[in-house]
Amino acid sequence: MSELHDSAITLQDVRKSFGRVHAVRGISLEVFEGEFLTLLGPSGCGKTTTMRMIAGFEEPDQGRIYLRGRDVVGDPPNRRPVNMVFQHYALFPHMNVEDNVGYGLKLRKVAKEERRRLVGEMLDIVRLSGMQRRSAAQLSGGQQQRVALARALVNRPAALLLDEPLGALDVKLRKQMQLELKRIQHELGTTFVYVTHDQEEALSMSDRIAVMNDGLIEQLGTPRDIYEHPLTPFVADFVGVLNAMRVRVDEVDDLTATMRVGDGERVVVPVATGASTGQELMAAVRPERVRIRPAGEVAPAGDGSLVHGTVGLIVYLGTLTQYHVDTSLGGRLIAHRLSDDAATAVREGDRVVLSWDRGDSAVLGDV
Amino acid sequence: MNAAVSEGGRRALWSLFGFLLVFLYAPIAILIVFSVNDRTLVSFPWEGFTFRWYRTFMQNSALLLALRTSTMIATVTAIVTVALAIPASVLFVRRRFFGKPFVSALVLSPLVIPLVVFGIALLILFNTLAIPLSPWTVAVGHIVIALPFAVLTLVPRLERIPAYLEEASRDLGASAMTAFRSITLPLMTPAIVSSFLISFVISFDEVVIASFIAGDEPTFPLYLFSQLRLPSRLPQVIAVAVVVMLVSGVLVVASEVWRRLANRRLERQLARYEGEEAVA
Numbered sequence: 001m002s003e004l005h006d007s008a009i010t011l012q013d014v015r016k017s018f019g020r021v022h023a024v025r026g027i028s029l030e031v032f033e034g035e036f037l038t039l040l041g042p043s044g045c046g047k048t049t050t051m052r053m054i055a056g057f058e059e060p061d062q063g064r065i066y067l068r069g070r071d072v073v074g075d076p077p078n079r080r081p082v083n084m085v086f087q088h089y090a091l092f093p094h095m096n097v098e099d100n101v102g103y104g105l106k107l108r109k110v111a112k113e114e115r116r117r118l119v120g121e122m123l124d125i126v127r128l129s130g131m132q133r134r135s136a137a138q139l140s141g142g143q144q145q146r147v148a149l150a151r152a153l154v155n156r157p158a159a160l161l162l163d164e165p166l167g168a169l170d171v172k173l174r175k176q177m178q179l180e181l182k183r184i185q186h187e188l189g190t191t192f193v194y195v196t197h198d199q200e201e202a203l204s205m206s207d208r209i210a211v212m213n214d215g216l217i218e219q220l221g222t223p224r225d226i227y228e229h230p231l232t233p234f235v236a237d238f239v240g241v242l243n244a245m246r247v248r249v250d251e252v253d254d255l256t257a258t259m260r261v262g263d264g265e266r267v268v269v270p271v272a273t274g275a276s277t278g279q280e281l282m283a284a285v286r287p288e289r290v291r292i293r294p295a296g297e298v299a300p301a302g303d304g305s306l307v308h309g310t311v312g313l314i315v316y317l318g319t320l321t322q323y324h325v326d327t328s329l330g331g332r333l334i335a336h337r338l339s340d341d342a343a344t345a346v347r348e349g350d351r352v353v354l355s356w357d358r359g360d361s362a363v364l365g366d367v
Numbered sequence: 368m369n370a371a372v373s374e375g376g377r378r379a380l381w382s383l384f385g386f387l388l389v390f391l392y393a394p395i396a397i398l399i400v401f402s403v404n405d406r407t408l409v410s411f412p413w414e415g416f417t418f419r420w421y422r423t424f425m426q427n428s429a430l431l432l433a434l435r436t437s438t439m440i441a442t443v444t445a446i447v448t449v450a451l452a453i454p455a456s457v458l459f460v461r462r463r464f465f466g467k468p469f470v471s472a473l474v475l476s477p478l479v480i481p482l483v484v485f486g487i488a489l490l491i492l493f494n495t496l497a498i499p500l501s502p503w504t505v506a507v508g509h510i511v512i513a514l515p516f517a518v519l520t521l522v523p524r525l526e527r528i529p530a531y532l533e534e535a536s537r538d539l540g541a542s543a544m545t546a547f548r549s550i551t552l553p554l555m556t557p558a559i560v561s562s563f564l565i566s567f568v569i570s571f572d573e574v575v576i577a578s579f580i581a582g583d584e585p586t587f588p589l590y591l592f593s594q595l596r597l598p599s600r601l602p603q604v605i606a607v608a609v610v611v612m613l614v615s616g617v618l619v620v621a622s623e624v625w626r627r628l629a630n631r632r633l634e635r636q637l638a639r640y641e642g643e644e645a646v647a
Contacts, residue, residue, distance in 0.1 A: 055538060056537075056538075057534060057537075057538075076537065076542075076543075077534070077537040077538050078537050078538070078539075078540045078541055078542055083538055083539065084535070084538045086531050086535055087531075088531065090529070090531045092532060092536070092550055093532075093554065094553045094554060103536070103539050104540050107539060107540040107545070108540060151539065152539075155539065155540070
């Protein structure tokens with residue numbers, strides 16, 4: 001059990017049901033000291049319940065929860081060395097900023113002078129210096145968020161639990177707070193466990209992401225892992241727009257499966273575990289990996305995939321432009337290109353060739 | 368102004384309002400006038416201004432004693448009622464338990480039981496248990512009838528205090544008791560003050576139950592009733608009524624002003640929480 005020293009939180013086969021609803025159906029997870037780990041999933045996937053079990057607001061029906069190696073199942077929230085940032089900040093409306101932030105210290109009988117110093121320090125870190133006397137009601141949403149952070153962090157918790165903390169903020173403020181959270185986490189080196197349904201948020205902030213679905217962790221990995229090598233169709237779909245194609249294997253060569261579609265068209269997928277001819281697979285490729293060029297141009301060299309199609313729709317997204325292409329695969333494929341990429345001067349109705357490298361497509365599982 | 372109300376309709380509403388004002392306040396105005404009219408018969412004509420009646424009631428020891436008894440009963444009633452209503456409202460709002468509808472019906476039932484019936488029932492009960500009638504027995508009766516009002520004042524307030532505030536407090540290291548005391552209780556204070564005043568007033572002018580179980584020490588309303596038989600005492604009864612009215616008026620207005628000031632900041636924050644809940 002020597003690894004437990006590096007582990008801030010360990011969950012072992014944790015399960016929780018509410019009546020007939022199985023919210024969490026067996027989760028094992030280790031969160032390392034100083035790590036930023038995100039529980040990502042749609043509403044009802046069990047991510048919030050998991051977090052509430054770590055904090056002590058729900059007790060698991062089964063399984064163990066260790067905080068810094070200590071089994072905390074059965075301990076009330078006030079005896080667990082973690083602190084939480086709530087969705088609605090949950091600032092105490094009858095207290096000013098200083099009393100809110102100093103609340104936990106006061107309960108731990110930290111002397112008044114020391115308390116004032118620690119609160120001041122933490123307010124500096126969350127960039128609210130000099131706001132001690134303000135009441136919670138006088139603060140903007142972003143400021144309330146910072147107070148909630150300071151109130152939790154000032155106790156130096158073994159881990160900070162954040163339950164969709166940016167959900168109530170507008171888009172611009174949210175982006176800003178994402179960077180702030182990362183900065184604060186680096187500055188203090190605190191372990192963060194972050195719950196969100198926003199994949200972009202998860203990808204940009206996390207060291208690791210646990211993608212949850214239906215009470216289980218579907219995949220655990222770095223943002224790059226999760227994004228580029230999704231292991232299940234759910235993960236692939238949830239973590240961004242994805243082109244999924246149902247294909248039948250025509251050739252298997254070493255660890256590459258090739259599907260012939262039409263005249264010179266092919267889909268090439270690496271198959272780590274091997275495949276057999278005639279097998280049906282779900283293959284996937286990210287839109288930004290798909291190159292698009294007008295038909296008739298010199299065909300690209302290489303051993304990647306190549307599919308012909310007609311542009312059905314062009315959607316301008318600002319930095320990116322999205323091309324929806326009808327293909328002979330029996331569905332639309334989406335390609336993302338930088339909007340100022342002159343090479344992609346195609347219009348709706350044009351015949352085009354889509355291509356992507358062998359390594360950019362993945363198998364999502366058997367069909 | 369509301370554009371949907373026509374000119375004629377508006378006039379009708381205003382006259383209805385005026386009518387109500389007159390019916391509410393004319394008797395009170397007349398009371399004040401007669402309390403300083405230098406005449407034993409409570410009627411016009413005006414025979415000159417006097418504070419005579421105020422002086423006589425200040426010397427009336429039986430009346431002062433009744434006033435003291437009632438104040439004592441009302442204070443005890445208000446304190447005990449609030450002390451019971453706080454845990455009761457927490458139970459109703461925050462906990463789910465078996466038989467909750469039954470228990471809430473039990474607590475609220477004094478609202479629909481006629482006071483006469485309840486007074487007789489209490490009298491029989493105290494007799495059966497051989498408990499001597501006293502101001503304390505009156506307080507017991509008043510606590511029972513004031514409790515539903517106090518609970519109904521606290522419940523809506525508590526419903527507006529998000530449960531996650533207490534969770535946040537627990538999370539930061541507070542025991543369940545400390546969380547309640549340092550977070551929920553202060554946020555409930557305005558409603559607690561209101562329910563205290565309501566309980567006090569309910570007890571102070573309650574006459575039906577008191578008439579059954581007051582024993583030898585009459586409460587203030589009981590004493591007033593007993594004096595109505597003696598026409599000569601009427602003017603000083605009126606004078607004391609005016610004093611009670613003014614004192615309670617000042618108390619209620621002052622506490623209401625305080626409550627509103629204390630409430631304003633709180634409400635703003637709670638409204639914000641609710642707004643976010645609606646968005647989420």
